[in-house]
Amino acid sequence: MSVNDSLLVIVLAQAVLYGTPLLYAALGELLAERSGVLNLGVQGMMLFGAAVGFWVTQRVDGSGAVLFLAVVVSALAGGTLAAIHAFLVITLRANQIVSGLALTIFAGGLGLSAYLGTELGLAELPAIHQFSELDVLGLGDLPVVGPILFDQSALVYASWALTLLVALYLGRTRWGLNVRAVGEAPASADAMGVNVTLYRYVHVVVGGAFSGVAGACYSLSITPGWTAGDTLVGGAGWIAIALVIFAFWRADLCLVGAYLFGALSALPFALQAREVDVTPEFLYALPYVMTIIVLVLVSTGLSRRRLGAPAALGVPYVREER
Amino acid sequence: MKLERRLTQPRWLSVAVPVGSLIVAFAIMGVVLALTGHSPGDTYRKILEAGFTGNGAMSATLISATPILFTGLAAAAAFRMQLFNIGAEGQLYLGAVGASWIALQLGDRDATSTPLFVVAMCAAAAVLGALWALIPGVLRAFARTNEIITSLMLNYVAGLLLTYLIFDSSSYWRDTSTLQARAFPQGKPMPEASNWSTFGTSVVVPLGFLIGILTAFVLWVLYTRMRFGFEVGVIADSPRAARYAGMRTRRKILSVMALSGAIAGIGGASQIGDFTHTLDGSPTGLQAAAFGYTGIVVAALARYNPFAVCLVAVLIGGLQNAGYTLQGPDFPSGLVGVMQGIILFCALGGELLLRYRVRIARVRAGKPVAEGAT
Numbered sequence: 001m002s003v004n005d006s007l008l009v010i011v012l013a014q015a016v017l018y019g020t021p022l023l024y025a026a027l028g029e030l031l032a033e034r035s036g037v038l039n040l041g042v043q044g045m046m047l048f049g050a051a052v053g054f055w056v057t058q059r060v061d062g063s064g065a066v067l068f069l070a071v072v073v074s075a076l077a078g079g080t081l082a083a084i085h086a087f088l089v090i091t092l093r094a095n096q097i098v099s100g101l102a103l104t105i106f107a108g109g110l111g112l113s114a115y116l117g118t119e120l121g122l123a124e125l126p127a128i129h130q131f132s133e134l135d136v137l138g139l140g141d142l143p144v145v146g147p148i149l150f151d152q153s154a155l156v157y158a159s160w161a162l163t164l165l166v167a168l169y170l171g172r173t174r175w176g177l178n179v180r181a182v183g184e185a186p187a188s189a190d191a192m193g194v195n196v197t198l199y200r201y202v203h204v205v206v207g208g209a210f211s212g213v214a215g216a217c218y219s220l221s222i223t224p225g226w227t228a229g230d231t232l233v234g235g236a237g238w239i240a241i242a243l244v245i246f247a248f249w250r251a252d253l254c255l256v257g258a259y260l261f262g263a264l265s266a267l268p269f270a271l272q273a274r275e276v277d278v279t280p281e282f283l284y285a286l287p288y289v290m291t292i293i294v295l296v297l298v299s300t301g302l303s304r305r306r307l308g309a310p311a312a313l314g315v316p317y318v319r320e321e322r
Numbered sequence: 323m324k325l326e327r328r329l330t331q332p333r334w335l336s337v338a339v340p341v342g343s344l345i346v347a348f349a350i351m352g353v354v355l356a357l358t359g360h361s362p363g364d365t366y367r368k369i370l371e372a373g374f375t376g377n378g379a380m381s382a383t384l385i386s387a388t389p390i391l392f393t394g395l396a397a398a399a400a401f402r403m404q405l406f407n408i409g410a411e412g413q414l415y416l417g418a419v420g421a422s423w424i425a426l427q428l429g430d431r432d433a434t435s436t437p438l439f440v441v442a443m444c445a446a447a448a449v450l451g452a453l454w455a456l457i458p459g460v461l462r463a464f465a466r467t468n469e470i471i472t473s474l475m476l477n478y479v480a481g482l483l484l485t486y487l488i489f490d491s492s493s494y495w496r497d498t499s500t501l502q503a504r505a506f507p508q509g510k511p512m513p514e515a516s517n518w519s520t521f522g523t524s525v526v527v528p529l530g531f532l533i534g535i536l537t538a539f540v541l542w543v544l545y546t547r548m549r550f551g552f553e554v555g556v557i558a559d560s561p562r563a564a565r566y567a568g569m570r571t572r573r574k575i576l577s578v579m580a581l582s583g584a585i586a587g588i589g590g591a592s593q594i595g596d597f598t599h600t601l602d603g604s605p606t607g608l609q610a611a612a613f614g615y616t617g618i619v620v621a622a623l624a625r626y627n628p629f630a631v632c633l634v635a636v637l638i639g640g641l642q643n644a645g646y647t648l649q650g651p652d653f654p655s656g657l658v659g660v661m662q663g664i665i666l667f668c669a670l671g672g673e674l675l676l677r678y679r680v681r682i683a684r685v686r687a688g689k690p691v692a693e694g695a696t
Contacts, residue, residue, distance in 0.1 A: 040470070084667065088667060088670055088671055092670070092671045092673075093674060093678075094670040094671060094673060095670065095673075097406055098401075098618075098666075099667075099670050101408070101618055102619070102663055102666040102670060103663070104615075105618070106660060106667065107663070108659070110612050110615075110658075110659035111659030111660050111663050112656065113656065114655050114659060115654055115655070115656030115657055115660050116656070117656065118655050119654050228655075229610075231605075235474075235478045238471060238474050238475065242468075242471045245471075279486065279491075280490065281483070281486040281490055282486075284482055285478070285479045285482045285483075288475040288478045289475070291471065291475050292471075292472050292475050295461075295467050295468065296467050299465050299467045299468070300465040321327070
């Protein structure tokens, strides 16, 4: 048995696969939160993106282009939903927590996604197109790093580029500086001539688009197809929101966190494939329990200094009332 | 157009705005229905009949309304203190686990008095629900961990626990008496005496619903007539002022979380006692209905007022009941969730009119037009 068939390498390779949607969703949430808007609708946007993306692959012919189109449409779908949230919390100054929950209820496994799924009969359709692994430069056979890094789908490689892009954007560009200002001190940003409302709208909508792509990762790559309810995505949308907190609102740490939780999600399937006798519920509960534990560690360990949360997170900005 | 903060809220507005939001929501939904090729008028008439006016519809609606009445009250109790307990779902499961345990125990001891069963089941459910809610509560109070995410994660854990108890273990709750039950895992049936009574003939009111209304009353007294509620209000509006006034915020977080969890837990007891009479661990059982999440819709629509929660629970319960009855090609599943979402969006948007006065300033004469109404 070669080293690439060992349990560790398989779990790590799967960790990247399962971590990718978490990464997309966390990066999206990061953008929204950095501009000062909390969006708890990630789960809903993911499910809707998954449903819409899968539908596109059913309706259009041609393989490579279709997948690209499907991802674009998923992104549009996520962005559209995020725009509802943006309108409610930015223009109508609604409570961000309740509005985000409303978005998840509206779009989630018992709402719009289920509605679309049954209207279009998605659940009965077999997956025609799906992302396949691209063996980069024939490096996929390298021991250990091959399967983990060089034998993944295009969605994975794109997510690395996106992480880099978001990190550079927030840390190294004028616009990124403005975003951070809008999230930390909107009144000062406003005085500087930054359009707070516009910045918030753009980042919430773009963030939602990332969540839509995250959904497409499930329906086009991890488990191609559509299943009714929450089962396709599990609790990934919520874990992604928690990830932003673990990552101290930094893009690079989102990547690390996503793969950690990707590994926890992949573990049950890898062990079952090896016919290891462990109670499955215990393994399935692992990512959720770990989320709680890591969240507690992060919040106690750093309670004395600020966690890196944008100061104006969750607070509507009203120029007259600052 | 300008928004001005209201200094006082007229009383009529706090009724007019939610009602107006509902009307707007149904109008938007009508457009969605028309766009997807369903006749809005027809659909609404069917919903009204299947949910409220039809033969036996009201009885069925109360069955749907009972659990979301409890989870709605649970959410309202916590949200009032800006404590976002999204874990009513899991707390309800744990309540069901506790209630079924005590009912089976009493059954083993040949208890036959239904009132004893009701009290014991509610108590066990409240304790387990409260303990489950105290996990995020303690973490929030002592480690300042975000309770939204922890309470939500515990919903998934509670769901897996249910599945484990019935499907993947030989637990006390699982029925292993017959060959069929061993092949197709199911919960033990509850003893006969643990079936809660119902009231009324033309409209059958389950006991759980009445307990829910009683709970709403207790909650109202607690939050509007007692110091407890006053302190909750102060902590919600200004944590700093509360601290200067010497209020014990930590203790309050713990008690509010426990209260919220206990109420959701009793909802689980009512599921066992009123309706299912067994612990259903399958993904299509207790876990499928998303009572906890619907409870948030109910609480937000009721603006966290316990009596309004009762009313809204019946309304949303009717909508859900109509959804189950009508499910089919004309009424795809998911439609009810979409409706709930739109109603909630409109209610949230309407809040603006409660807090602000809309003035439309003309270019020259700044005379105020259009005030208040939705």
